[in-house]
Amino acid sequence: MPSALKTDVTPTMSDKTTLTDAVHQLLRRAIIEQALKPGMRLPEDTVGEQFGVSRTIVRHALVRLENEGLVVTRRNRGAFVAEPSLEEAKHVFEVRRALEAEVIRLLVERMPRSGYDQLEAHVRSEESVKGKDGPVSIRLAGEFHILLAELTGNHVLARYVSEIVLRCSLIMAMYAKSHSSDCAVDEHSQIIAAIRDGDTRRATSLMDHHLGAVAGRAELEPKQDSVSSILSRYGKELAS
Amino acid sequence: MPSALKTDVTPTMSDKTTLTDAVHQLLRRAIIEQALKPGMRLPEDTVGEQFGVSRTIVRHALVRLENEGLVVTRRNRGAFVAEPSLEEAKHVFEVRRALEAEVIRLLVERMPRSGYDQLEAHVRSEESVKGKDGPVSIRLAGEFHILLAELTGNHVLARYVSEIVLRCSLIMAMYAKSHSSDCAVDEHSQIIAAIRDGDTRRATSLMDHHLGAVAGRAELEPKQDSVSSILSRYGKELAS
DNA sequence: CTAACGTCAATTGGATACAATCCCCTTGCC
DNA sequence: GGCAAGGGGATTGTATCCAATTGACGTTAG
Missing domain, CATH: 1.10.10.10 (Winged helix-like DNA-binding domain superfamily/Winged helix DNA-binding domain)
Known part of the structure; x- marks a missing residue:
């Protein structure tokens, strides 16, 4: 421990x-x-x-x-x-895309005054830890999306997004080789810009791409550093 | 009790x-x-x-x-x-619309073989209790949406929809005067038809209207049969 | 008569003790 | 040597017990 x-x-x-x-x-x-x-x-x-x-x-x-x-x-x-299976991971990402699309829709419609300041401040803090891709950058990347959801003022939505993002973090931890949040920070900025422009379609598309890229990276190569993890995953398939 | x-x-x-x-x-x-x-x-x-x-x-x-x-x-x-406030109720319905839109998207894309049979059977059972609008019809109306979500094969999505639908049921119980699921059953059938036609836009629009109508009915007139309920709601506003 | 204070009952927050269940390992048999 | 049945250990499932907090009532002083 x-x-x-x-x-x-x-x-x-x-x-x-x-x-x-x-x-x-x-x-x-x-x-x-x-x-x-x-x-x-x-x-x-x-x-x-x-x-x-x-x-x-x-x-x-x-x-x-x-x-x-x-x-x-x-x-x-x-x-x-939890050891989410690849199928479950896909399901989680499907739900996440739907929820975050709604977040964008709502933000374009009613972003609060101080919203952009908060978002930009967050992006800056993400950039400050850009190099050292550790647990902190994973957490910050997730918190960006949670912040977005909270800015909608819809606490129910924020709660679900928060949950889903956490599950995604776990999934990424399992399957992604390196988190390489290099591009992610850029994408975050672009999403903010699109929302500011009131361009729902572009923002949603960016978000889809953002999440899609993440999910794609994840599916390509299951992380193989832990023998027990692999074995237990196989064991689960056996048991079903 | x-x-x-x-x-x-x-x-x-x-x-x-x-x-x-x-x-x-x-x-x-x-x-x-x-x-x-x-x-x-x-x-x-x-x-x-x-x-x-x-x-x-x-x-x-x-x-x-x-x-x-x-x-x-x-x-x-x-x-x-729980006594969801009107604001929270609105939030819940916003999330529900987003989730159910995703359900439709997925079903148009990949409805399982026996899906339509199950859906039609459910609608029939809804019609059979159409007259007596009691707790049973509320429950069945909700279960229709849950069934839809489960047919996507996405268990994560199904779970969230299930939760949201239950909350909506509670909200309807609080605010709606009569559940009047007369039109609801018809709308369910129409939604099924639209999905079968592969018409995502129409199905989503129908669903939005369906939920919108429900939410609208709810918001128009808070149920006033219970004095304590009203008072406690006012009390809650006072406390904040 | 009102308002503040102190005490008390009721209810939850939390911990411990006991019982049931399951996994794994051993042992015996084939 | 392999497989099945049984026992032991460990861990959860459930119940009961003590403590802490809160709301309400009654009392008392102004």
Whole structure:
């Protein structure tokens, strides 16, 4: 277990956020940043003792993560970090394209005043970590899309986009060789420009291309650094 | 508490479905069918004792329902059946339109062989309960859309549509005067026909109109049969 | 009579204890 | 040597128990 997870959760316990929320977010970040790799087991008491909380809390957090599609639980077997199949990955990207098309439609229609400032600030922060393609750049790339969704003012939409983006991050972590967000940042800027021009078609097309490129890169070469990951994936096919 | 909820949950307890699942689904149906009205409190031990299970189970079920947006929980106050505001209702319908547009796109592209048979069978069952517009017709109307989504083969999409449709059912229960699914059944048939013709544009337009009509009906007149519901809604506005 | 304060009951937040289930490994048999 | 059945260990599923927070009521002072 990576030492990064050994942080204690209780310093600001009653800061309006419940313990479950804290564990939930920590686990989520750990999964997205690949501290917890796909297929890895998540025993309730192990996790709980790492965070200094009881199984009850971990359980609740795992339920949420399962609803988000980031972990799967098998009856009396426990929770595992999800290993999306290529088919599921395709499905996730299909939904994502639909949702983000709606985001663009809405933003062209009603982008808030400070929207472009926030977006450009975000792009700048993306550029600042452009070189070192680590977990941070993955997270920032995702947060750009989440920010877009939030700017629509539609919290329901923002929530779904957020979920989907996280799942995509997990998928990219599994399948993409290198995240190479070099072009992504440029594409983000172009999308902003298209929205500013009120050109829904171009913006949507750019977004489709953006996501399509990402998905395409992913499908081309399953990441093969982890033997257990590969084996368990084969094992899953066998079991079905 | 309605006696319909007094069913025991444990007859086929270990039938591959956990107690939490059972309670979750039962509560969900109770909410959708308006046995549990918006704003109603859901004390853990009361519910648990009604179903003959412990608070722990109810708790897990409530967590899931909260994730689905059907209940809201306030810190140390407990769980309540959600009372979506008009704004939130609008957001939900926006997302729904986007998702269902994608469903149609995909179905025109790849409707499975037995798809039309299933759809027509469903429409027939909708027509059979056309007169008595009760909870059943609400449920069936929703299940039509869920069936559409499932026929895409995209389980991720189907899941989101399912969630959204359930939320819409709750919204309709709150705001719509009468569900009057008279035209809805016709519209369902027309949508099927448009998909069969491969006419994406017409099918999408029909669907938009279908949902738009539903949303429009909803927004025109908030349901005013329950004083407590109205008051609590006003109270919520006050609290913000 | 009103408003603020203190106490109390009710309910959830969380932890621990017990039971059921499943996987895996061993062992015996073919 | 391989396969099947049984047992042990580990992990989840569920229930009960204690603590913390909140809302409400009653009391009291102004």
